[in-house]
Amino acid sequence: MEPTSLEQFYKETASLIPEGINKEIGHFNVFKLDELLARKKDKQEMPYNRRAYYKISMISGRNRAEYADKVIDIDKNCLLFATPKIPYHWLPQDEDQSGNFCIFTPDFLVQHKSGIQLEQLPIFQPGGYPVFQLSDDEAEEIAFIFRKMHKELSSDYLYKYDLLRNYVLELIHYGQKLQPATALYPSHTASARVSSLFIELLERQFPIESPHQKIGLRTAKDYAERLAVHVNHLNKVLKEHTGKTTTNIISSRVLQEAKILLKQTDWNISEIAYCLGFEEVAHFSNFFRKQTALTPLAFRS
Known part of the structure; x- marks a missing residue:
């Protein structure tokens, strides 16, 4: 955003x-x-x-x-x-x-x-x-x-x-010095809104259209801070609404974009790693291998 x-x-x-x-x-x-x-x-x-x-x-x-x-x-x-x-x-x-x-x-x-x-x-x-x-x-x-x-x-x-x-x-x-106004909507409605806003924030970072573009939100903590909620609360809400943890949802979406970039661009692995928020190519390779049992180069070929 x-x-x-x-x-x-x-x-x-x-x-x-x-x-x-x-x-x-x-x-x-x-x-x-x-x-x-x-x-x-x-x-x-x-x-x-x-x-x-x-x-x-x-x-x-x-x-x-x-x-x-x-x-x-x-x-x-x-x-x-x-x-x-x-x-x-x-x-x-x-x-x-x-x-x-x-x-x-x-x-x-x-x-x-x-x-x-x-x-x-x-x-x-x-x-x-x-x-x-x-x-x-x-x-x-x-x-x-x-x-x-x-x-x-x-x-x-x-x-x-x-x-x-x-x-x-x-x-x-x-x-x-004033007393803040209180939230008037029931908690389940508020939880649904947090879940919806999380997905909106996640999707706004994609697609990656340039090797100079880098996602700004990479961790559960990043999203929790942006949404002004505690990371544990965000994780609980997403677990209730999606059955997945915050980290699992983020990783799944990053992996999806990684596969697209590997197949549809000629960018090198370090450029793709940078765009997806990995500081080191090795970190990206380890992440990709853990998720797919393949290295990024093996998947591309």
Whole structure:
């Protein structure tokens, strides 16, 4: 799953891509949700994917958030934290949507005097509930912070980005003090979703179409981290739904692709091994022999 880049985000929102976006030491921007939705011609939903930037949203309206095995229904106001590590799906349940959101890269906060590391904060840890339901009073407090962001970003103040970093941290700490919204769907439905998303992540890595293409998810731990679940939970879910372990499913799909590449390309064995995530040719040969009782060269011939 290729993460949505900042350039893709701006293209999808029908906004001009800021000049020098790839030269900035940390990017930041803030948006009004209703204005952005008015410009978008397609659906309002945010598709299930991950992004190459952090995002904090305060949204008013009926919505459903899907994070791995967590499906959360929101009645009115919510605060949502998105990290590059964890994909999510956002589904509006009515047309009355409003609010604000800001996007920023990790480097944006690195320059803060605290030297804060985003991935170390509880709110951005895999396995948590990064969606928080808000009372009307809490929603107004959050909206006030976003209003300060909008005002500061458009100002000529020389040190405005120092202030904006403080506002981002204020949102983060506000969220960490809230009680997260709980998953409202039954566990068997959530388990089925984890199984489905695992297969989707697995299949998105194939087919291999270039000797320079390399699969990014190779182990059960890789998939568990991407889905924000414990590896033991992922293994249990897949065993229940498929009768196979996570490792068995991954190995089977990698073997299938290996056979295709050996038969249908003229790539050498080291190139195929690289594409399939093996650091050493010997590791690939041992894997293939264990699965088929043949070496890769013997199978090819």
